[in-house]
Amino acid sequence: MVRPRGRQSMGRQRIAIRRIEAxxxxxxxxxxxxxxxxxxxxxxxxxxxASVAVVVFSEAGHAFGFGDPSVxxxxxxxxxxxxxxxxxxxxxxxxxxxxxxxxxxxxxxAAEETKAQxxxxxxxxxxxxxxxxxxxxxxxxxxxxxVEALGEAELPEFARALEKLRANVHRHANALLSAQPPxxxxxxxxQQ
Amino acid sequence: MVRPRGRQSMGRQRIAIRRIEAxxxxxxxxxxxxxxxxxxxxxxxxxxxASVAVVVFSEAGHAFGFGDPSVxxxxxxxxxxxxxxxxxxxxxxxxxxxxxxxxxxxxxxAAEETKAQxxxxxxxxxxxxxxxxxxxxxxxxxxxxxVEALGEAELPEFARALEKLRANVHRHANALLSAQPPxxxxxxxxQQ
DNA sequence: TGCACTATGTATAAAAG
DNA sequence: TCTTTTATACATAGTGC
Numbered sequence: 013m014v015r016p017r018g019r020q021s022m023g024r025q026r027i028a029i030r031r032i033e034a035x036x037x038x039x040x041x042x043x044x045x046x047x048x049x050x051x052x053x054x055x056x057x058x059x060x061x062a063s064v065a066v067v068v069f070s071e072a073g074h075a076f077g078f079g080d081p082s083v084x085x086x087x088x089x090x091x092x093x094x095x096x097x098x099x100x101x102x103x104x105x106x107x108x109x110x111x112x113x114x115x116x117x118x119x120x121x122a123a124e125e126t127k128a129q130x131x132x133x134x135x136x137x138x139x140x141x142x143x144x145x146x147x148x149x150x151x152x153x154x155x156x157x158x159v160e161a162l163g164e165a166e167l168p169e170f171a172r173a174l175e176k177l178r179a180n181v182h183r184h185a186n187a188l189l190s191a192q193p194p195x196x197x198x199x200x201x202x203q204q
Numbered sequence: 205m206v207r208p209r210g211r212q213s214m215g216r217q218r219i220a221i222r223r224i225e226a227x228x229x230x231x232x233x234x235x236x237x238x239x240x241x242x243x244x245x246x247x248x249x250x251x252x253x254a255s256v257a258v259v260v261f262s263e264a265g266h267a268f269g270f271g272d273p274s275v276x277x278x279x280x281x282x283x284x285x286x287x288x289x290x291x292x293x294x295x296x297x298x299x300x301x302x303x304x305x306x307x308x309x310x311x312x313x314a315a316e317e318t319k320a321q322x323x324x325x326x327x328x329x330x331x332x333x334x335x336x337x338x339x340x341x342x343x344x345x346x347x348x349x350x351v352e353a354l355g356e357a358e359l360p361e362f363a364r365a366l367e368k369l370r371a372n373v374h375r376h377a378n379a380l381l382s383a384q385p386p387x388x389x390x391x392x393x394x395q396q
Numbered sequence: 397t398g399c400a401c402t403a404t405g406t407a408t409a410a411a412a413g
Numbered sequence: 414t415c416t417t418t419t420a421t422a423c424a425t426a427g428t429g430c
Contacts, residue, residue, distance in 0.1 A: 021411045023420025029250045041409080042252040048407060049244045052424095053258070056241055058221045060234040061263045064241075068248070069255040215403025216426045233426080240424060244407095 042070055050078040234262055242270040 032038040046068055057064045065079040224230040238260055249256045257271040 019411095019420075021419040021421095022409080023411095024407080024409045024422050025420095026422060027251075027409070029247050031253055032251050037409085038252050042248070042254060044408060045244065045248045045251065046254075049241070049248055049256075051407090052237065052241050052244055055221050056234070056237045056260070059219075059224050059237065060230050061223055062234060062238075063261040065257075065259045066245070067257045071253045211403075213402045213404095213428050214426080216405050216424080217403095218405060219426070229426085236425060243424090 046070075046076055050076075053078050230263075238262075238268055242268075245270050 032041055049066060049068070053064045053066045056062055063079075066077060068076045070076070224233055241258060241260070245256045245258045248254055258269060260268045262268070
């Protein structure tokens with residue numbers, strides 16, 4: 013194992029979180045970070061017992077997904093249909109995996125991924141369709157509209173203010189769930 | 205800023221990726237890692253222009269979500285609706301932000317998060333939500349008003365779309381991988 | 397209860413094979 | 414082009430306010 017003297021690499025460099033223009037690097041980054049995202053999702057699920065679903069569509073239209081217990085299961089939970097009610101949703105959760113599950117976990121991830129890919133094969137063109145729906149809905153998302161309306165000149169000042177607001181938004185966001193006005197009607201949706 | 209002599213903290217410790225038994229820590233870890241996961245998802249989207257949707261259900265049954273352009277938009281894509289497709293459409297995606305977008309990005313993320321949370325939470329009781337028409341015109345802060353208005357306004361359409369979505373997801377899942385436990389139309393609660 | 401800090405584990409941008 | 418390696422940026426477990 014010879015160890016050449018000089019630096020063998022520049023090591024990880026800091027990059028701005030904005031679209032990567034170089035196609036090559038963008039693709040490489042996509043693959044790496046997608047894997048990383050799935051791993052994080054998996055760990056979150058394993059550690060806390062939460063149900064997690066992640067769906068990713070690359071620019072090329074390829075779909076990837078990860079889910080515990082499965083993407084579909086979590087999505088069912090996310091979108092309970094009135095008529096179908098009684099989707100009480102599951103405390104379900106992954107059981108306890110063993111220790112050397114590193115490989116199993118990776119395999120599991122790969123399986124989920126493949127599954128999503130296959131499913132996406134038929135929904136390839138949906139990326140376009142999705143945008144139609146969104147566009148048809150009318151206005152852009154409010155935060156986009158507002159931000160863009162500000163103009164770049166005002167952004168710096170606005171950004172500074174946002175730094176403070178960010179904390180408030182976060183706090184408010186979390187408060188919404190727990191402090192949200194409970195549905196007036198006596199009917200109460202069971203929520204585990 | 206005195207600097208006490210001894211180590212101020214043990215620093216990050218390595219932990220096994222298995223269910224955290226201590227309830228307190230489990231919850232803390234959930235919050236931290238959920239935030240981290242959303243951030244990663246956001247970055248993946250920003251860097252590569254991919255569409256990403258993440259839905260998380262805590263053990264307590266609380267729903268959290270992140271999506272770009274939005275959770276439901278991506279999910280719609282995941283489950284294509286045959287009769288609802290086709291037609292070119294403007295990008296609307298990665299808007300071109302300035303340089304100091306660090307704060308803007310954070311806000312955008314928080315906004316997405318908030319919106320998704322509200323949508324996810326309310327979608328679980330959409331029957332009730334459909335009847336609720338609230339005029340929160342008295343809000344002092346634009347983000348509060350808009351966030352709440354958005355969730356309520358989009359709910360009906362959202363719910364309707366999801367009804368079809370779910371059916372498609374099931375159909376695809378069953379057709380593509382017979383390994384998936386048959387989720388009959390009627391209610392069913394499957395484990396794992 | 398929540399937020400801030402710090403040391404350290406982990407993810408990953410580049411470079412090399 | 415894909416895999417492996419390196420150096421470093423980033424995420425976060427444990428702790429204190």
